[in-house]
Amino acid sequence: MRDMSIPGCILKLGAQGCIGFTNHASEILRVPAYTHGETVDTTGAGDVFCGAFLGSYIKGEELREAMCKASAVASLYTESFDPFAAQQYAPSELDRRVATISETL
Numbered sequence: 001m002r003d004m005s006i007p008g009c010i011l012k013l014g015a016q017g018c019i020g021f022t023n024h025a026s027e028i029l030r031v032p033a034y035t036h037g038e039t040v041d042t043t044g045a046g047d048v049f050c051g052a053f054l055g056s057y058i059k060g061e062e063l064r065e066a067m068c069k070a071s072a073v074a075s076l077y078t079e080s081f082d083p084f085a086a087q088q089y090a091p092s093e094l095d096r097r098v099a100t101i102s103e104t105l
Contacts, residue, residue, distance in 0.1 A: 010053060010067065012046050017071060022063055031067040032104055034075035034097050041081045049074040064105070065098075072097035 001009045001021070008022035017032040053070035057063070072094055076086035 008063075012049055014042075014046075018049070018067055020063060020067055024063075029064055029067060029105075031064070031071055032101060034072050034101050036075055036079065036097075039078045042078050044083065045074045045077050048077045064102075068098045068101045068105075069094075071101050 002023075008020070010018055010020035012018050013033075015033050017030065019028055019030045021028045049070045052073035053066050056066035056069045061069070073086075075097060076089055076094070077083065079085065
């Protein structure tokens with residue numbers, strides 16, 4: 001992708017997390033998926049990942065942080081068949097998941 005002059009790219013890898021790069025960073029970042037209890041339904045998790053990543057990155061978060069946050073947000077949506085169930089979580093749960101992912105890097 002870099003050889004094609006693409007300024008940045010994120011590749012979703014499902015249960016393996018994601019990899020990404022920008023022209024601002026020389027390394028390719030790999031961020032794991034958040035591992036939790038039981039995965040109930042993965043429908044839409046990739047879309048949620050993309051939305052969370054873009055929202056975080058556009059707000060000015062660094063690539064690594066935006067990738068970790070997207071992984072954490074997507075994990076919330078795999079724990080139920082109800083697409084609105086993730087709204088029950090407190091913001092502190094999202095922060096905890098982001099921290100857990102960040103610690104593995």
